[in-house]
């Protein structure tokens with residue numbers, strides 16, 4: 444039997460080894476373990492089957508699988524004070540760039556084109572601008588067209604929850620296993636300062652009445668979907684001074700109603716976006732404020748920490764956005780069928796997962812004696828490996844290692860240092876700022892100039908462990924420090 448050729452990053456690869464090499468050349472982001480990092484041993488087989496290929500619902504899956512969004516449902520039934528729909532729906536995506544609005548037919552064609560060239564694609568999401576459940580006719584038409592041609596692609600939608608209870612039967616019938624509801628408050632006293640109005644039962648409502656109806660419909664949606672076996676993720680936008688302490692109550696309330704994950708996202712507030720919060724000076728939280736609220740929710744609903752607040756027309760692994768490669772004008776006339784390639788890719792991931800799990804267990808055993816927690820900034824394109832040049836990194840995965848193990852604790856964004864072959868001083872200053880508390884940086888390659896700048900700031904750059912699993916590399920660095928073995932920067936330990 445001839446091997447299936449799998450197109451990745453413009454290459455055709457035939458083996459597991461080739462696949463790993465191709466992924467090292469092109470791909471997305473990484474991480475290691477947060478609230479949703481559970482594996483098959485931590486959940487029933489049915490739930491694991493639903494999350495194992497979903498990059499948002501499983502932190503572990505986001506090393507391997509890609510999602511794409513299509514902006515097909517522009518109408519919305521509420522107003523959020525952090526939203527200007529010109530800049531996408533801030534409930535699930537990063538505002539700032541207007542998405543290409545598509546008809547269901549255009550969207551289905553685009554999904555086919557992406558699926559034909561991105562074998563990592565496993566999920567189609569509808570996440571604004573607008574509300575997928577309110578603009579249901581377009582959402583349903585899009586999902587029906589895609590499900591007919593691509594039954595292996597999971598369907599995912601995001602909503603403010605107001606119209607969701609009306610569509611639960613159809614959601615279940617259409618095998619939509621993943622629904623996100625944005626819930627920013629369960630106390631209408633707080634909610635009224637986030638939502639100036641809602642449109643419900645043919646009438647525009649405001650104040651406490653609006654916030655109460657919205658809260659009740661959100662809770663009802665969550666309960667109904669959970670009861671029917673749909674995995675519900677709850678998004679909450681953290682708005683300092685408004686709902687920061689309150690989100691702990693929200694976390695408890697959604698856990699009690701069966702939420703699978705809770706994603707606490709920072710408010711992005713920019714006057715240039717023309718939102719109420721942006722124009723009135725409501726600021727977003729600092730990283731420390733976000734972490735404080737997340738930490739205070741420990742023990743409640745599982746937290747998602749690997750969200751990238753992607754765009755409403757994002758394409759690719761989380762942390763990368765290839766949306767601009769797949770605009771309507773760039774879609775090919777003829778779109779092939781790559782079902783076999785996606786299937787071969789998933790087989791490869793299954794093998795990789797086993798291999799990585801064994802490597803991680805070994806690495807964690809090796810750091811069991813580590814006395815002091817150590818932070819690592821990792822440059823990676825995905826697959827859980829050190830496989831990205833320092834100069835190309837636009838985000839750093841932050842890992843913490845101590846006697847309890849090696850775990851992902853977040854990501855930090857910074858513009859890539861290298862610009863057309865030259866390092867950018869201002870960008871380096873920003874990188875040094877965001878990595879101020881991190882003593883080690885792991886990357887596949889780094890030049891002498893940036894290595895020196897990092898060293899002067901107390902950050903040791905290590906590029907001798909390229910292609911290793913992140914956990915294996917971290918264990919090697921700690922081991923070399925404990926045994927005082929120099930040379931990791933230049934060659935393998």
Ligand code: CLF
Pocket residue numbers: 498499500510511512535536566567568569570599600601621623676706749750751752753761
């Ligand atoms: Fe999209 Fe959202 Fe589905 Fe994921 S995104 S509709 S659940 S497929 Fe994911 Fe993007 Fe964060 Fe959303 S990283 S913004 S959580």
Ligand code: SF4
Pocket residue numbers: 519520521522523525526527528531532533534571572573574602603
């Ligand atoms: Fe904007 Fe989304 Fe809120 Fe509607 S639900 S107002 S599109 S953030």
